Amino acid sequence: MTRRTGRRPGDADTRGDILVVARRRFARDGYDATSLRGIAREAEVDPALVHHYFAGKAQLFEAALALPFDAPSVVAHVLDGPVDGVGERLARTFLQVWDGPGSEHLEALLRSAAANEHAARMLREFMTDAVLREIAGSLDADEPELRAGLCAAQLVGVALLRRVLHFDALVTPDAEELIGWLAPTLQRYLTATGPTDGSP
Amino acid sequence: MTRRTGRRPGDADTRGDILVVARRRFARDGYDATSLRGIAREAEVDPALVHHYFAGKAQLFEAALALPFDAPSVVAHVLDGPVDGVGERLARTFLQVWDGPGSEHLEALLRSAAANEHAARMLREFMTDAVLREIAGSLDADEPELRAGLCAAQLVGVALLRRVLHFDALVTPDAEELIGWLAPTLQRYLTATGPTDGSP
Numbered sequence: 001m002t003r004r005t006g007r008r009p010g011d012a013d014t015r016g017d018i019l020v021v022a023r024r025r026f027a028r029d030g031y032d033a034t035s036l037r038g039i040a041r042e043a044e045v046d047p048a049l050v051h052h053y054f055a056g057k058a059q060l061f062e063a064a065l066a067l068p069f070d071a072p073s074v075v076a077h078v079l080d081g082p083v084d085g086v087g088e089r090l091a092r093t094f095l096q097v098w099d100g101p102g103s104e105h106l107e108a109l110l111r112s113a114a115a116n117e118h119a120a121r122m123l124r125e126f127m128t129d130a131v132l133r134e135i136a137g138s139l140d141a142d143e144p145e146l147r148a149g150l151c152a153a154q155l156v157g158v159a160l161l162r163r164v165l166h167f168d169a170l171v172t173p174d175a176e177e178l179i180g181w182l183a184p185t186l187q188r189y190l191t192a193t194g195p196t197d198g199s200p
Numbered sequence: 201m202t203r204r205t206g207r208r209p210g211d212a213d214t215r216g217d218i219l220v221v222a223r224r225r226f227a228r229d230g231y232d233a234t235s236l237r238g239i240a241r242e243a244e245v246d247p248a249l250v251h252h253y254f255a256g257k258a259q260l261f262e263a264a265l266a267l268p269f270d271a272p273s274v275v276a277h278v279l280d281g282p283v284d285g286v287g288e289r290l291a292r293t294f295l296q297v298w299d300g301p302g303s304e305h306l307e308a309l310l311r312s313a314a315a316n317e318h319a320a321r322m323l324r325e326f327m328t329d330a331v332l333r334e335i336a337g338s339l340d341a342d343e344p345e346l347r348a349g350l351c352a353a354q355l356v357g358v359a360l361l362r363r364v365l366h367f368d369a370l371v372t373p374d375a376e377e378l379i380g381w382l383a384p385t386l387q388r389y390l391t392a393t394g395p396t397d398g399s400p
C-alpha cells in the first residue's frame with residue numbers, strides 16, 4: 001500500500017478514501033466500535049479532515065452506505081411539534097424516506113442484515129444509537145428502549161413487506177393510507193402510559 | 201432417474217420423496233402455483249397417497265419446510281373466542297410459535313425470503329393464503345387484505361428484530377410483556393372501523 005501522508009488535504013479522492021475505509025470498518029466492527037479517529041488513521045488522513053467532510057459518525061455511516069437520509073435531521077423533524085403528533089411525523093418521515101430516491105440502498109442494507117450477522121449488528125447499532133433511542137429518550141416515558149424497539153419492529157416490518165417481500169396488501173396503498181393506520185400505533189408505543197392505554 | 205411406478209404405496213421413503221419434491225416445487229414456483237397433483241406426478245406417486253400423508257397444501261408446505269406450526273389450527277385458534285380478544289390471541293400464538301421448538305426453520309425461511317425473490321414469493325403467498333386472509337376475512341371488516349398486511353408487518357417486524365437482527369429491546373422482554381403491547385395494535389388493525397378509530 002502506498003503511503004499517502006504527503007498528499008495535500010483536499011485531494012480529489014480523499015473523501016472517497018474515507019468512505020471506502022468507513023464502509024469496511026462499519027461492516028467489520030459494527031457501528032458502536034467504529035470511531036472517526038480509527039477511520040482517519042486507516043485512511044491515513046488527518047482526523048480533522050474526516051470532520052471537514054462529515055458532520056459526525058451518523059453522517060459518515062449514511063454516506064458510506066449511501067443511505068438516503070440524515071439521522072439527526074430525521075430525529076429533529078420527528079420531535080419538532082406537538083407530542084400528540086409524534087407518531088404521525090415518525091410514520092410520514094419513514095415512508096417518505098422508503099418511497100423516495102436512493103431507497104434501494106436501504107433495501108440492500110435490510111437484505112444484508114437479514115442474511116449476515118455483521119450487517120445485522122451494524123444496522124441494529126446505528127438504528128438504536130442514531131435514531132430510535134434519540135426519539136424515545138426525548139419523550140417523557142418509561143422504557144424508552146422497548147418503545148423504540150416496538151416502533152422499529154412496526155416500521156421495519158412495513159419496509160420489509162412493502163419493499164423487499166412485495167406483499168400486495170402493503171404495496172398497493174399509498175403512503176397517506178398507511179400513515180393513517182400506522183400513526184396511532186407509533187403514537188401509542190411512544191407515549192401511552194402502558195400497553196393497554198389506548199389513548200394517544 | 202429410476203421409474204418407481206412399481207413401488208408399493210407406503211414404502212418407507214414415499215413420504216420423504218413427496219417432501220423433497222414439494223420443497224423444490226414450492227421454492228421454484230411459489231405457493232399458489234404449486235399443486236398437490238403436480239407434486240404427486242413429479243414424485244411418481246398416486247395423488248391419493250399425498251392426501252394420505254398430508255391433510256392439505258398448507259400442511260405439506262409446513263412439513264416440507266419443517267415449519268413448527270399448522271396453519272389451519274393456528275387460524276382456528278385465533279378465531280376461536282370473543283372478537284375483542286382476537287388481537288391478543290394472534291399476538292400470543294405468533295410469539296409462542298416463534299419462541300417455541302423448531303423456530304430456527306422460521307428464521308431460515310425469513311432470512312431466505314429477505315435474500316431471494318423466489319423464497320419471498322413462497323413466504324408471501326403462503327402467509328397471505330393460508331393464514332392472514334383467513335383471519336382477516338373471517339372478521340366483519342372492510343379491506344381485509346390491508347388489515348392482514350398491517351398485522352403481518354407488525355408481527356414479522358417483531359420476529360425479525362427479536363430473532364434475526366437481535367435488537368436487545370425486543371430480545372429482553374418476555375412474551376407476555378410484548379403481547380401486552382402488540383395485542384391492542386393487532387386488535388385495532390383487524391377490527392377498528394377506520395385508521396383513526398382507537399377503540400378495540
